[in-house]
Amino acid sequence: MRIAMIGTGYVGLVSGVCLADFGHEVVCVDKNADKVARLKKGEVPIFEPGLDRLMAQNTEAGRLAFTESLTEAMEGAQAIFIAVGTPSRRGDGHADLSYVYAAAKEIAENASDYVVIVTKSTVPIGTNREVKRVVAEANPDLDFDVASNPEFLREGAAIDDFMRPDRVVVGVESDRAADIMSEIYRPLYLRDFPIVTTDLESAEMIKYAANAFLATKITFINEVAALCERTGANVKEVARGIGLDNRIGNKFLHAGPGYGGSCFPKDTNALARIGQDHSMPMRIVETVIDLNERIKTRMIDKIIDLAGGSVSGKTIAILGVTFKPNTDDMRDAPSLTIVPALVGRGAKVRVVDPQGRHEGEALLPAVDWHEDAYAAADGAEILVMLTEWNEFRALDLPRIAGSMTNPRMADLRNVYPAADVLGAGFEAYIGVGTKDHLPEEA
Numbered sequence: 001m002r003i004a005m006i007g008t009g010y011v012g013l014v015s016g017v018c019l020a021d022f023g024h025e026v027v028c029v030d031k032n033a034d035k036v037a038r039l040k041k042g043e044v045p046i047f048e049p050g051l052d053r054l055m056a057q058n059t060e061a062g063r064l065a066f067t068e069s070l071t072e073a074m075e076g077a078q079a080i081f082i083a084v085g086t087p088s089r090r091g092d093g094h095a096d097l098s099y100v101y102a103a104a105k106e107i108a109e110n111a112s113d114y115v116v117i118v119t120k121s122t123v124p125i126g127t128n129r130e131v132k133r134v135v136a137e138a139n140p141d142l143d144f145d146v147a148s149n150p151e152f153l154r155e156g157a158a159i160d161d162f163m164r165p166d167r168v169v170v171g172v173e174s175d176r177a178a179d180i181m182s183e184i185y186r187p188l189y190l191r192d193f194p195i196v197t198t199d200l201e202s203a204e205m206i207k208y209a210a211n212a213f214l215a216t217k218i219t220f221i222n223e224v225a226a227l228c229e230r231t232g233a234n235v236k237e238v239a240r241g242i243g244l245d246n247r248i249g250n251k252f253l254h255a256g257p258g259y260g261g262s263c264f265p266k267d268t269n270a271l272a273r274i275g276q277d278h279s280m281p282m283r284i285v286e287t288v289i290d291l292n293e294r295i296k297t298r299m300i301d302k303i304i305d306l307a308g309g310s311v312s313g314k315t316i317a318i319l320g321v322t323f324k325p326n327t328d329d330m331r332d333a334p335s336l337t338i339v340p341a342l343v344g345r346g347a348k349v350r351v352v353d354p355q356g357r358h359e360g361e362a363l364l365p366a367v368d369w370h371e372d373a374y375a376a377a378d379g380a381e382i383l384v385m386l387t388e389w390n391e392f393r394a395l396d397l398p399r400i401a402g403s404m405t406n407p408r409m410a411d412l413r414n415v416y417p418a419a420d421v422l423g424a425g426f427e428a429y430i431g432v433g434t435k436d437h438l439p440e441e442a
Contacts, residue, residue, distance in 0.1 A: 001024045001025070001078055001079065001180075001183055001184060002024070002025045002026075002027075002076045002077045002078060003016075003019055003024050003025065003026045003027070003077055003078070003079050003080070003081065003184070004026075004027050004028075004029060004070070004073040004074050004077040004079070004080040004081065005019070005026055005027070005028045005029065005073075005081045005083055005120075006029050006030075006070065006073070006080065006081065006082050006083060006084060006103050006107075007028075007029075007030060007082070007083035007084040007085070007099075007103075007121075008028050008029075008030040008032075008035060008036075008039060008045075008066070009046075009083065009084070009085060010046055010048070010153075010155065010158075010262065010329075011083045011120055011121065011151050011153065012028060012030075012081070012083030012084070012120070013028065013039075013044075013045075013046065013051070013055075014048060014051065014153060014158045014159065014162060015081065015083060015120060015151065015153075015162065016028040016064065016081075016083075017051060017054050017055045017058060017064060017159075018054070018159060018162040018163060019184065020058035020061075020063040020064040021054055021057070021058055021063075021163075022184075022185075022186075022187045023063070023187070024063065024184065025062075025063055026058075026063060026064050026065070027064075027065045027066070027067060027072070027073040027077070028064070028065070028066050028067075028073070029066075029067050029068065029069065029070050029072075029073040030066070030068065031068060033068055036066050036067065036068050039055075039066040040066050042055070042056055042059065046328065047326075047327060047328040047355045048155065048156070048158050048159070048326075048327070049156065049157075049159075049326055050159050051158070051159060054159060070106055070107070070110055071110050074107070074110050074111060074115075077115065078114075078115060078116065078180055079115065079116045079117075079118055079180055079181075079184060080107055080111075080115055080116070080117050080118065081118045081119075081120045081149070082100055082103045082104065082107075082117065082118065082119050082120060082121055082131075083120040083121055083151075084099035084100055084103055084121055085099055085121070086099070086100060086121050086122055086123055086266075087266065088265075088266045088269050088270065092273060093269040093270065093272065093273045094124070094270060094273050095122070095123060095124050095266070095270045097123060097124075097127060097130075099121075100119065100121055100123060100127065100131065101130070101131070101134050104117065104131045104134045104135050104138075105134055105135070105138050107135065108134070108135040108136075108137075108138035108139040108142060108144075109138055109139065111139065111142055111144065112142070113143070114143040114144060114176075115142075115144050115145075116144070116145045116146075116147050116176075116177045116180045116181070117131065117135060117144055117145070117146050117147070118146075118147045118148075118149050118181070119131060119146070119147070119148050119149065120149055120150070120151055122150060122151070122207055122208075122263070122266075122267060122270075123148075123204060124204065124208075124270055124273075124274050125201050125204045125205050125208075125274060126201065126204070127204060128146050128147075128148045128171065128200040128201075128203075128204065129146075129200060129201075131146050132146045145172065145173065145174050145176060145177035146173070146177075146200070147170060147171060147172045147177050147181055147200075148169075148170070148171030148172075148200050148203035148204055149168075149169065149170055149171070149181065149203070150169055150203060150204070150206065150207035151207075152165065152166065152167075152169075152207075152210065155261065155262070155324065155326070155327040155329055156324060156325060156326025156327045157326070164193065165188065165193055165194075166194070167193070167194040167195070167196050168185055168188060168193065168194070168195045168196065169196045169198070169203050169206050169207070170185075170195065170196065170197050170198070170203065171197075171198050171199055171200040171201070171202060171203025171204065172197065172199075172200075173199070173200065178197060181197075182195075207267070208267055208270065208271045208274070209271075211263050211264055211267040211268065211271075212267065212268050212271050212282070212285050212288070214252050214264065215259050215264040215267075215268050215285075215288055215292070216284060216285070216288050217251075217252040217253065218252050218254075218256075218258075218259045218264075218292075219258075219259070219288045219291050219292055219295070221235065221239055221252075221253045221254070221255050221433075222255050222256065222258065222291070222292075222295045222432075222433075223291060223295075224238060224239075224255075224433065225255035225432050225433025226298065226433070228433040228434070229433060229434070229435075229436070232435065233433075234433065234434050234435070235255045235414075235432065235433025235434065236255075236414055236433070236434065238433070239253040239254065239255070254413070254414070255414060255432040255433040256334075256412055256413050256414075256432055257295060257296055257299045257334035257338065257386065257412045257413075257432070258292045258293075258295040258296050258299075258334050259292055259323075260323035260324075260331065260332040260333040260334055260336075261323040261324060261327075261329060261331055261332060261333070262329055262331045262332075264332075265289075265292075265331075265332040266332075268285050268288060268289050269289060271285050272285050272286050272289060293337075296334050296337040296338060297337075299334065299338055299410075299412055299432075300337075300338055300341045300342070302410060302412075302430050302432075302436075303316070303338075303342065303382065303384060303410050303430075304345070305430070305436075305438065306382060306408050306410050306428060306430050306436075306438065307381070307382060307408070308439075310345070310346075311342055311345050311346060311347040311382075312345060312346030312347065313346055313347075313348070314346075314347050314348065314381045314382060315347070315348045315349075315350065315379060315380040315381055315382075315405075316342055316347045316348070316349050316350070316380060316381070316382045316383075316384060317350045317351075317352070317370075317373070317376040317377045317380040317382070317383050317384065318335065318338075318339060318349060318350065318351045318352070318367075318376075318384045318386050319352060319353075319373055319376070319383065319384065319385050319386060319387070319389075319392045320335075320352075320353050320356070320385070320386045320387020320388065320389050320392060321333060321335035321339065321351055321353045321356045321360050321364065321386060321387060322335075322353055322355060322356040322360075322387050323335075323387070324387065325387055325388055325389045325390065326355075326389075327355065328355035328356060328358060328359060329359075330356060330359040330360055330363055333387075334386065335356075335360075335364065335386055335387070336363060336364070338384075338386065339351070339364050339367060340364070343366050343367065348368075349366070349367040349368070350367065350368045350369075350370055350376040350380060351364065351367045351368070351369050351370070351376070352369070352370045352371065352372060352373055352375070352376040353387065353389070354389055354391060356387075357369055373391070373392060373395055373400070374395075374396075374399065374400060374403065377400045377403055377404055378403045378404070379403065379404065379405060380404050380405070381404065381405050381406050381407070381408065382408050382409070382410060383400065383404065383407070383408070383409045383410070384409075384410045384412065385409070385410070385411045385412055385413050385415050385416070386412055386413070387413070388413040388415050392415065393415055397416070397420065397421060397424030397425070397426070398424045398425055400424075401424050401425030401426050402425060406427055407425060407426045407427055408426060408427055408428040408429070409421050409426050409428070409429050409430075410430050411429065411430070411431045411432075412431075412432055413432075414431045414432055414433070414434065418431065418434065418435070418437050422437060427439055
């Protein structure tokens with residue numbers, strides 16, 4: 001099948017490459033000429049493990065192409081995916097749908113034969129019906145269907161998520177559209193991966209409800225972690241104990257500095273606004289949003305306590321600034337709150353991140369960037385584990401402690417046991433939801 005993919009951002013590019021790997025003929029279109037030129041050269045503009053190899057294979061096989069021309073991309077296409085950005089609007093938290101509607105209008109103006117217009121972007125409930133209205137208004141004679149096909153890709157594991165999904169959600173209104181969507185995902189049907197076929201509104205709601213639930217789960221364990229610190233319990237043991245209950249599960253029960261990234265902050269805000277607009281406030285989601293910001297502030301306070309009450313004049317080495325490992329995404333990362341707060345309180349901050357420097361240099365001014373953890377820690381007084389990249393999980397702790405001044409660690413991801421850190425020569429240690437080990441003067 002020939003497929004057009006509008007948008008070569010994270011979702012569009014990963015989806016386009018993976019659909020091509022399914023055997024479809026995919027043309028990805030983007031209005032950014034420089035980006036298209038880079039893609040044609042085989043350059044991947046985002047960091048996602050394995051994407052460069054898969055893109056090269058399918059481009060070489062002739063199943064994947066890139067263009068600036070929507071007309072070219074749509075030629076002969078039976079399905080056109082809209083995978084453009086839907087960022088939060090400034091001021092009200094609503095998803096900005098201007099790119100979605102602009103793409104829908106442009107499709108209508110260029111289409112002549114029957115086509116299924118598939119919304120891959122994360123959009124509020126009712127958006128696909130509005131897409132249908134926009135297309136019908138722009139081209140009243142066009143024979144078309146609209147489908148909702150929300151994505152559930154985890155950054156850093158997106159290819160595996162697309163190829164071996166927990167489920168694929170498809171919202172349709174006609175058998176004709178359902179048949180085309182079934183053909184697109186035939187390789188997954190054949191391998192018995194669940195395909196949930198539903199109406200447009202339910203498909204839209206599934207996406208928001210799923211992300212809001214996961215954000216709630218993260219925030220719940222972070223709130224439990226704060227109580228563990230007051231009561232003497234260990235949140236790692238608590239999380240393991242409740243996670244073994246198969247009604248709860250162990251995923252997203254890792255205490256830390258709060259959630260970030262391209263999805264959870266944006267989608268929880270959007271769902272809260274949808275609830276308000278329909279006079280049905282989403283109280284749990286609204287509380288999650290508020291608590292997630294407070295969690296970041298609590299991490300700042302923990303670092304200050306570790307420093308003896310003030311970070312002014314102290315050198316702090318930050319390990320990891322992307323919102324999670326295996327991505328270069330800095331959107332709403334906890335580091336964007338924590339690092340500026342430390343700088344603003346007079347700390348000298350050093351930063352190291354395997355993929356975050358390209359975006360991070362502009363987002364985190366007044367910090368010094370280093371290439372590895374050992375260089376960043378040399379002469380520093382506090383080491384902060386902020387993003388748990390694999391290369392930070394097996395550090396030579398005695399070497400680092402020996403190079404620091406009055407070495408102290410704030411392990412905001414609970415990567416290292418306190419006993420190992422203190423045994424390696426560190427004077428103090430704090431984790432999240434565990435017992436702090438602070439020197440008496442602190």
